[in-house]
Amino acid sequence: MNSRGELKHFVYAALMALGLYVGFFYGCEYRRNFRGPWQVTFTADTNSQPAIIINQPKLQITNVQLVFAGEPRPPVPTPETVSFASPTNEAAFGKVIFRDTTFLPGTLTLDLFGHEIELLPRVLGIDRREHAWQSETTILLPPKK
Numbered sequence: 001m002n003s004r005g006e007l008k009h010f011v012y013a014a015l016m017a018l019g020l021y022v023g024f025f026y027g028c029e030y031r032r033n034f035r036g037p038w039q040v041t042f043t044a045d046t047n048s049q050p051a052i053i054i055n056q057p058k059l060q061i062t063n064v065q066l067v068f069a070g071e072p073r074p075p076v077p078t079p080e081t082v083s084f085a086s087p088t089n090e091a092a093f094g095k096v097i098f099r100d101t102t103f104l105p106g107t108l109t110l111d112l113f114g115h116e117i118e119l120l121p122r123v124l125g126i127d128r129r130e131h132a133w134q135s136e137t138t139i140l141l142p143p144k145k
Contacts, residue, residue, distance in 0.1 A: 031103070035059065036085075038105045038119050042092035043079035050074045050093065050113065056105050059121055062135045066126070068113045070143040084108050114144030 041053040045067050054064040074093035082089050087101055094112035108119040118125030124133055126141065 033085075033104055035104050035121075037083045037101070038108050039081060039083050040091070040108075040110075040119075041079050041081040042074070042076070044073050048073045052110075052112065052117070053079075054119060054124075056119075056121075059105065059133070060135065061133050063137075064124065064133065064135060065138040066112075066117065067138060067140050068115070068143075069140050071113045113141075115141050 035058040036056070039055040039057075041055075043051050043053060045051045045065075049067055049069055050071050050073060051065055051067040054066070055062050076092050078092070080092040082092060084099060084106075085101065085104065087099060090096060091110055091112070094110050096108070097111050097116070098107065098109040100107040105119070105121055109125075110117045110119075116125070116127050123130045125131070126139070131139070
């Protein structure tokens with residue numbers, strides 16, 4: 001009888017530990033993903049200059065356009081929107097230098113036509129200079145020499 005009571009306590013403890021584990025796991029996953037990823041549209045402007053449009057709806061960042069003046073139109077079909085939710089997503093043109101998708105939107109650093117573009121929740125970095133996020137803006141980037 002005593003061993004049955006011990007088994008009952010062990011089963012309750014195991015079920016409670018499993019419930020806590022599942023609760024913490026899904027809580028962490030929700031916290032990690034609830035803001036969603038950076039959404040970057042690789043496109044060209046009306047003058048066929050390459051451009052990207054940055055959106056992050058949960059941070060209220062919409063339609064921030066970076067135009068790479070004087071650069072040739074990229075050899076990829078445009079527009080192409082990439083959601084940088086996982087470490088496997090690649091840029092349509094240019095190169096991904098760094099990405100941290102642990103807690104979305106995370107940090108994303110791109111090398112586009114020699115310009116270092118860094119997307120952080122707090123600030124937009126262009127060539128190691130910080131710019132405050134302002135929705136509905138267009139930033140013209142001159143060619144790198």
